[in-house]
Amino acid sequence: MADGMHVVMLPWLAFGHMIPFLHLSIALAKSGIRISFLTPPRNIQRLPKIPQHLTALINLVELPLAKVDGLPEGAEATVDILQGSDEYLKKAYDLSYPTFKQFITKESPDWIVHDLFPSWVSNVASEFNIPRVFFSILSASMVAFLGPAGEVLRKIWPSPESLESPPEWFSFESSVAFPPHETAGFYRRFFTPDASGFSSLDRLVIALQGCSAIAIRSCNEFQGEYLSLLKKFHQRPVIPIGLLPPTPPEKRETTDPKWANTLKWLDEQPNRSVVFVCFGSECKLSRDQVFEIAHGLQLSNLPFLWALRTPIWATNDIDTLPSGFKSQIGNRGVIHMGWAPQLEILAHPSIGGSLFHSGWASIIETIHYGHVLIVLPLANVQSLDARMLVDKGLAIKVEINKDGSFHRDAVARSLRLAMIEEEGESFRIKSMEMKAIFSDQTLHENYVSEFINFLKSSSKALS
Known part of the structure; x- marks a missing residue:
């Protein structure tokens, strides 16, 4: 005491x-x-x-x-x-x-x-x-x-x-x-x-x-x-x-049918195959940013779970995403609109990588579970932490243009390098090595x- x-x-x-x-x-x-x-x-x-x-x-x-x-x-x-x-x-x-x-x-x-x-x-x-x-x-x-x-x-x-x-x-x-x-x-x-x-x-x-x-x-x-x-x-x-x-989340019963369907989809995916995409509650994505991320996910051909809040510029959930996006990706990806239990998602065995803004708290949570990091810094001081992660061989940074914009091709390229390409193996190994420290x-x-x-x-x- x-x-x-x-x-x-x-x-x-x-x-x-x-x-x-x-x-x-x-x-x-x-x-x-x-x-x-x-x-x-x-x-x-x-x-x-x-x-x-x-x-x-x-x-x-x-x-x-x-x-x-x-x-x-x-x-x-x-x-x-x-x-x-x-x-x-x-x-x-x-x-x-x-x-x-x-x-x-x-x-x-x-x-x-x-x-x-x-x-x-x-x-x-x-x-x-x-x-x-x-x-x-x-x-x-x-x-x-x-x-x-x-x-x-x-x-x-x-x-x-x-x-x-x-x-x-x-x-x-x-x-x-x-x-x-x-x-x-x-x-x-x-x-x-x-x-x-x-x-x-x-x-x-x-x-x-x-x-x-x-x-x-x-x-x-x-x-x-x-x-x-x-x-x-x-x-x-x-x-x-x-x-x-973070304390590992307990497996809990859910009464939310939307989250129940998302969890069922996750359970059906192979281990460490899914990219989790989340930019937090503080990051207000513009229409161009949402659309480029969406097209990048589509081009990557990887399974993904995207936790996305309806932006203030969108009239509804449908207006948030590019026309026809959901039908084009089919069952390969899930867009979970609204709040999602981030720790429960990160702890799920099907998650293998995370595309996020490189905020310090999210960095800690992501490495805690040994996931490979794909960083897209968009606000505040996130670029500094993104560069620190790159220095340490821990993250793949999405290429950002001189004006701060980014292109769907850069998103897709970074995702594939992180998740499946041979050249990205060192990042996957490094994340698992650092998990030993972050989860101790x-x-x-x-x-x-x-x-x-x-x-x-x-x-x-x-x-």
Whole structure:
């Protein structure tokens, strides 16, 4: 047990952030640490269920959002808004400061573990003398790419073009950098204040100033070179907490006939023959992107399962796909419209590869099951992780044009190389080799134990 320790978790309002924070909460609760997990009420309803034996230790606390102009009614997470309009969500989140302060005044926790965007947490922590940990859900390679924190970043990265090359502090071979078509957008988002009045750089500087440690969802066995760099950059402990690998899903009965039919189709496919295609809830695909992916899948002649949400530009499910697409692929592929149980799909023996956006959480889940990776980065910092995977011989990257578009032929070529062609065998072997690390529960539990030891020993030293 952890001597009644109480830790407050404060993630950013994106499910790609909230889920890792929840996984860390569950890992800490297993050691007897009491958790208060703060997020708006609708998000609480949409989070995965907490294991029954830990519900007494994990308290999901409602942190209501204020209404602000530009934020749709009822929006509480990035999945609820248009891509690129999260500045209004940040503005609403900033207005949660008084409610958060009131909660901290009442509870007086031992630690606050927080994300990048709630910059106001530092003022509350300082006022009540509560130590805090900045938890980055991004990969170590992405965080290391940025370099030393602070205003010095404006000098290190003087222009969008400067982001196109790996930084000079990478003393090892690495191609991690932004492609030219992404640099202007990232540069603007990172360095320029938005509707909230802050830039991402402002929030990063505030998050790091005064924190007792930086926790990173990574491990030395996979990103040791990047973690070593981070430890040199920051004058405080940088603690890898492991990959927080997914718990294998239980086989469950389903009352949804659509998913039952999909599962039946999967059961009929040969082992490791199917490509799983999924771009997550945060990635809003355009019509051209959906159509090129669809035609690429058709040209590949491979069996596939595509989990696809109806885009905002489509009037219905039929309008989402190219005319005649379903009849042309016949029984070779399944398009599962709407939510799909990603972990249950990845765990299915018929899945052999995954075409996805190369988000860090999906990378972890995919390699956990030893599937070959076909990456098509489309937004945010996904290109950096895609290049890191290519460097490590772990992924085949779909060729992207200079303007950021891609062609169906490139999709089909990458899929066939990954799944069946002899030249892709090294990628299939490498994925299975890395599965041993990514699925090693004991290894990653030991990382969490080291983090818990830090919280306990530092808490005593600070008290």
